[in-house]
Amino acid sequence: MRITDKAAAQIMLGQVMHERVRPVRHRFVYPVFYLRVNLARIDELNSAWFGINRWRAASLQTKDYGPRDGSDLSAWMRQLLGREGVEADGEIWLQTFPRLFGFVFNPVSFWYCYNQSGALRAVLAEVNNTFGESHCYLLTDLDAAIAPKHMHVSPFCEVKGHYRFKFRDSDDTSLVSLNYHDQEGLLIKTTLGGKSYAYTTQRMRNALLRQPFLTLGIVLGIHWQAFKLWRKGVQFFSKPAAPHDSLTVCTTSQPLSHQEETIS
Numbered sequence: 433m434r435i436t437d438k439a440a441a442q443i444m445l446g447q448v449m450h451e452r453v454r455p456v457r458h459r460f461v462y463p464v465f466y467l468r469v470n471l472a473r474i475d476e477l478n479s480a481w482f483g484i485n486r487w488r489a490a491s492l493q494t495k496d497y498g499p500r501d502g503s504d505l506s507a508w509m510r511q512l513l514g515r516e517g518v519e520a521d522g523e524i525w526l527q528t529f530p531r532l533f534g535f536v537f538n539p540v541s542f543w544y545c546y547n548q549s550g551a552l553r554a555v556l557a558e559v560n561n562t563f564g565e566s567h568c569y570l571l572t573d574l575d576a577a578i579a580p581k582h583m584h585v586s587p588f589c590e591v592k593g594h595y596r597f598k599f600r601d602s603d604d605t606s607l608v609s610l611n612y613h614d615q616e617g618l619l620i621k622t623t624l625g626g627k628s629y630a631y632t633t634q635r636m637r638n639a640l641l642r643q644p645f646l647t648l649g650i651v652l653g654i655h656w657q658a659f660k661l662w663r664k665g666v667q668f669f670s671k672p673a674a675p676h677d678s679l680t681v682c683t684t685s686q687p688l689s690h691q692e693e694t695i696s
Contacts, residue, residue: 439630439631440470440473440476441468442628443465443629443631443639444466444527444628445465446464446466446625447626448624451621453618453621456664458664462650463643464646464650465639468606469528471506471524472506472524474492474505479636490530491531492528492531496538509545509556512556520546523546524546526542528542529647530647532645537650540557540624541557542558552574554570555571555597557569559583561584567678567680569680569682570679570680572681574599577596577597577599578596579682581594581595582680583674586658587668587669588658588668589612589669590614593615595612598610604628604629605627608623609622
């Protein structure tokens with residue numbers, strides 16, 4: 433993976449695909465747009481349409497990420513990388529949904545951490561659920577990025593098994609595949625991808641005008657799809673207690689079931 437332009441941010445226009453393979457098949461695809469922000473240049477993005485830590489039609493609030501106290505996100509991430517011995521001394525890019533009209537929900541945000549040569553050395557996957565809980569997975573073995581599941585995300589899945597991530601970028605596209613496996617093998621396939629464009633105020637405005645209710649729609653969509661799963665008779669699991677730790681460091685791959693499938 434490499435950084436494709438010199439802008440302070442990228443706007444990614446694409447879609448999310450989510451597919452459950454058992455006990456019934458259930459699939460949906462939604463159009464979305466993301467921001468991927470160079471955290472060292474975050475203050476360059478303020479405009480009439482987009483603001484950092486200020487109210488705009490679209491905005492990014494640093495209190496929504498990492499330590500969730502509004503402090504410097506780049507400094508927090510570098511401290512975490514240093515503590516875990518990860519040699520990623522280059523740029524750090526945050527891929528996320530922006531707040532739209534003050535509202536946001538990010539099922540997962542990705543922090544891409546590079547070295548000085550531009551090579552991707554680590555990714556932090558920051559997962560949020562609709563119960564207000566968050567858990568971070570620091571992935572350092574990106575050839576086999578596997579993380580044990582430690583937080584309740586869906587009432588139709590237990591807190592068991594693991595995620596397998598794959599990150600692929602070209603000059604103008606980005607794709608993340610995220611497969612969830614329980615004790616029986618592959619259960620859910622998810623892909624998040626799109627075409628990347630250098631951030632400009634006009635592109636931000638155009639994306640907002642195309643999908644002004646994107647972030648509200650994400651939450652409504654989650655509940656609508658949950659209702660459809662319930663109607664299909666998929667087993668419901670009560671929410672367990674939140675994990676004690678907010679971070680899982682994944683430094684090596686784990687053995688996988690012979691039933692595993694991946695997205696090609």
